Amino acid sequence: MGKKLLLANDHIPGIQSYDVYRSNGGYLSVEKALKTLKPEDIVEEVKKSGLRGRGGAGFPTGMKWSFLAKPEGVPRYLVCNADESEPGTFKDRYLMSRIPHLLVEGMITSSYALGANTSYIYIRGEYYYVAQILEKAIAEAYQNGWLGQNILGTGYNLDLHVQVGGGAYICGEETALLESLEGKRGNPRIKPPFPAIAGLYGCPTVVNNVETIAAVVPIVNDGGDSYAAIGIGKSTGTKLISASGHIKKPGVYEIEMGITVEEFIYSEAYCGGILNNKKLKAVVAGGSSVPILPADKILTTPAGEKRLMSYESLSEGGFASGTMLGSGGFIVMDEDTSIVENLYTFTRFYHHESCGQCSPCREGTAWMEKLLHKILDGHGTLADVDLLWEIQSKIEGNTICPLGDAAAWPVASAIRHFRSEFESFVSNGNAKHPIN
Amino acid sequence: MAKITIDGKTIEVADGTTILQAARMIGPDVAPPTMCYYSKLKTSGGYCRTCLVEVSKGSEKDPRPMPKLVASCRTTVMDGMEVKNNSSEKVTDARKGVVEFLLLNHPLDCPVCDQAGECHLQDLSYEHGSAKTRTDFERRNFEKINIGNYIQLHMNRCILCYRCVKVADQITDGRVHGVINRGDHAEISTYIENAIENDFSGNVIDVCPVGALTDKTFRFKSRVWFTKPENAHRDCPTCSGKVVVWKKGDDILRVTGRKDQWGEVEEFICNTCRFETKKTSDWTIEGPSPINNHSVISANHYEVFEKPQELTINQIRPLAIDQNND
Amino acid sequence: MEKKEIKFSNEALGLVQKMKSRYPEGKQKSALLPILHLAQAEFDGWLSPEVMDYVAQLLGIQSIEVFEVASFYSMYNLKPVGKCLLEVCRTSSCWLRGANEIVAHLENKLGIKEGETTPDGLFTLKTVECLGSCGTAPMLMCGAQFHENLTTSKVDDMLAKLKAENTRKTYLDKVEVNQY
Numbered sequence: 001m002g003k004k005l006l007l008a009n010d011h012i013p014g015i016q017s018y019d020v021y022r023s024n025g026g027y028l029s030v031e032k033a034l035k036t037l038k039p040e041d042i043v044e045e046v047k048k049s050g051l052r053g054r055g056g057a058g059f060p061t062g063m064k065w066s067f068l069a070k071p072e073g074v075p076r077y078l079v080c081n082a083d084e085s086e087p088g089t090f091k092d093r094y095l096m097s098r099i100p101h102l103l104v105e106g107m108i109t110s111s112y113a114l115g116a117n118t119s120y121i122y123i124r125g126e127y128y129y130v131a132q133i134l135e136k137a138i139a140e141a142y143q144n145g146w147l148g149q150n151i152l153g154t155g156y157n158l159d160l161h162v163q164v165g166g167g168a169y170i171c172g173e174e175t176a177l178l179e180s181l182e183g184k185r186g187n188p189r190i191k192p193p194f195p196a197i198a199g200l201y202g203c204p205t206v207v208n209n210v211e212t213i214a215a216v217v218p219i220v221n222d223g224g225d226s227y228a229a230i231g232i233g234k235s236t237g238t239k240l241i242s243a244s245g246h247i248k249k250p251g252v253y254e255i256e257m258g259i260t261v262e263e264f265i266y267s268e269a270y271c272g273g274i275l276n277n278k279k280l281k282a283v284v285a286g287g288s289s290v291p292i293l294p295a296d297k298i299l300t301t302p303a304g305e306k307r308l309m310s311y312e313s314l315s316e317g318g319f320a321s322g323t324m325l326g327s328g329g330f331i332v333m334d335e336d337t338s339i340v341e342n343l344y345t346f347t348r349f350y351h352h353e354s355c356g357q358c359s360p361c362r363e364g365t366a367w368m369e370k371l372l373h374k375i376l377d378g379h380g381t382l383a384d385v386d387l388l389w390e391i392q393s394k395i396e397g398n399t400i401c402p403l404g405d406a407a408a409w410p411v412a413s414a415i416r417h418f419r420s421e422f423e424s425f426v427s428n429g430n431a432k433h434p435i436n
Numbered sequence: 437m438a439k440i441t442i443d444g445k446t447i448e449v450a451d452g453t454t455i456l457q458a459a460r461m462i463g464p465d466v467a468p469p470t471m472c473y474y475s476k477l478k479t480s481g482g483y484c485r486t487c488l489v490e491v492s493k494g495s496e497k498d499p500r501p502m503p504k505l506v507a508s509c510r511t512t513v514m515d516g517m518e519v520k521n522n523s524s525e526k527v528t529d530a531r532k533g534v535v536e537f538l539l540l541n542h543p544l545d546c547p548v549c550d551q552a553g554e555c556h557l558q559d560l561s562y563e564h565g566s567a568k569t570r571t572d573f574e575r576r577n578f579e580k581i582n583i584g585n586y587i588q589l590h591m592n593r594c595i596l597c598y599r600c601v602k603v604a605d606q607i608t609d610g611r612v613h614g615v616i617n618r619g620d621h622a623e624i625s626t627y628i629e630n631a632i633e634n635d636f637s638g639n640v641i642d643v644c645p646v647g648a649l650t651d652k653t654f655r656f657k658s659r660v661w662f663t664k665p666e667n668a669h670r671d672c673p674t675c676s677g678k679v680v681v682w683k684k685g686d687d688i689l690r691v692t693g694r695k696d697q698w699g700e701v702e703e704f705i706c707n708t709c710r711f712e713t714k715k716t717s718d719w720t721i722e723g724p725s726p727i728n729n730h731s732v733i734s735a736n737h738y739e740v741f742e743k744p745q746e747l748t749i750n751q752i753r754p755l756a757i758d759q760n761n762d
Numbered sequence: 763m764e765k766k767e768i769k770f771s772n773e774a775l776g777l778v779q780k781m782k783s784r785y786p787e788g789k790q791k792s793a794l795l796p797i798l799h800l801a802q803a804e805f806d807g808w809l810s811p812e813v814m815d816y817v818a819q820l821l822g823i824q825s826i827e828v829f830e831v832a833s834f835y836s837m838y839n840l841k842p843v844g845k846c847l848l849e850v851c852r853t854s855s856c857w858l859r860g861a862n863e864i865v866a867h868l869e870n871k872l873g874i875k876e877g878e879t880t881p882d883g884l885f886t887l888k889t890v891e892c893l894g895s896c897g898t899a900p901m902l903m904c905g906a907q908f909h910e911n912l913t914t915s916k917v918d919d920m921l922a923k924l925k926a927e928n929t930r931k932t933y934l935d936k937v938e939v940n941q942y
Contacts, residue, residue, distance in 0.1 A: 356615075
């Protein structure tokens, strides 16, 4: 097992409570930051750490922080994106419900680094019970002087609030999240301006994923260099992977980036192999949006090397033969899985979640779902498969926000790698499909 | 100032100008089509994606092309920027896709639609779309709703451009209609069949690019191309009183705002002028109204902004009517 | 039917005040989503036009603004639902692990189809998209409670328990934290 930074204390009974968390080294990063570091020192450490946004896009966090505008007299906000909704992803729920104080601690340290005096955790409505866990943790943090006025006598003030959403995947997109936080429909904003310039209430805002914020704690405690020493290349540190589907041991695993995909799937330390010892057919490695890959391509790069769990290795080969690490939502499919049916659940999802603002996504996602339904019903034709390809290509890149791409990529990759399955569906109706 | 080249034509514009505005300054040949952008409405644009263009050179400082097509209505120019609109195959292709998406749920009921002849979707489809539809799925179907005595909402035709919502937000007080639901279930609706009662509510009709919001006082009175538009004015205590009256013989069948060559009203007019002032004697007639050469009604005998395109009577026919049997 | 007056309890009004205080002056519309959750929990599990009017009034905004928001998000019910709204996830990971069988079993057991409510008003069956519980698939949510790693016999036990309790489940319920 590799080094754990976020879930190291996960096994300790009672770690959800303040006392146990604190007695196991909790809130040290806040003490260190507020008493010994200047905000810009923390930004520097985060830059050095090489930490990349853990929500899915993988944008360097330190760089995102350094873009934050700092006009005089205007409040700045840090908003934590806990709207985890990407199918296959449940790591943030795990982290927040098991070790809520880690997120609270990360929010305090990060807010201090960014000069925010009011911060919000926007959590999806379906995680209402997790919001209550967080609220309890926040109340404990207030009671113990980690939040409120003049924290640790340093003169730094911070209020932290939890905001629940109402059920909308799109609110994971940062500008839609901000709209929702302002009490509006979750329609993504048209950019520019970016939140770093005009975000919440028109003020400079940073939006970071739960895992990203949590990772700031070990980075401040042990230094950016120490974080960067873990992992491989530009994929530094550890990553929480949500493993689900046809595996023996579904769950959340903290991995050091750079272990092989094969080890992750088959090792007892992680997924424990394929359920019922069946053969591996395909993997969606980073949440529903990223391209699905057949077994040979997920295990091996085009250069013939073992593929690694890292941003770079997973994307090797581009979309022709690679995929993305995304949010780390790792969905495994065995030899009996129908790729077309699985795709249908994704496409139905994106249709359901499209906000409807821009025409390619609003109309295109619905159209693709209808076509797939027709194909699954046994009424499809080869022309429908081509049309499906054509529709996704007309959505990709042409929408306001990344949901369009997220809806297009699964369709494109399923057809690219498993075209024969679509063909057999349209020619045989509901035939069982052999492994590719 | 920023120098920008669009389809090979260069213009110098003020910083902060959008690509679309710059293109319109150059002229109709290079101006991308728009369905949701409306220069008189703040924050309009960005939704329909018909004005997507290719930025082949970002700026003098950073000449890299932009990786994706951008909405020209919401992207500001940079000095040295080079843009391809009609000269880009990518743009033509994407735009064709957008037209197909916009028509996917559109009823194509042009023969019974009051907007036919001055419909921006008709123009767009004619210029950028395909002749055939590739879907045989059922289209969205909504009941017609009367919103107040003067306006009818025919949601089936709506393309969700958000213009009417912005009119309500920005030029009337107390918005009672908006966009409800989401995705392809989204619709324009009033809150529980509320009537829109407001001096300026009728402007939602003028800004609607399609026949989703129509003037009930004009409903089925005449096809627009059989009416004659004339600029007229009157002393109005509420608005400028500068309008276009659409006449058949000596009767005024409807009153609208005056539109510029991009199909946008020059000034918003009040409901009294629009709905309740239909006697010829109420108005001082100024003379024939220039008509946007873009619109298919320009095929008739109207005064136009510029030389009209040659259109035959066949082309005036609404598009793809033969697909309208489902 | 007698019309109930739409008014929050004093306790709920206290919560509303607390929610509104989280945002800067003039930005109280921000509290709309949490207040809608509260309203739904207080007023029989759904948001009637009267309830939306009331919420609009509490925040000093137009009713259409409330309606626009309430109709955008999937957790707000704009029609009455049973006391126990069973929301069964069926996206990829849940589908891979047998969500369709769970839905079929529920339809069979309850004698209703997806989207319907049992005649006694106790259960409404709804299929939903990913609830972020993919590692414990298949799963469903009832109120705030996640029911995970479902099998048909677990579903039977759950239904029996819910029937015995016969109370309205809301998202605001305090629940036991799931063990992973």
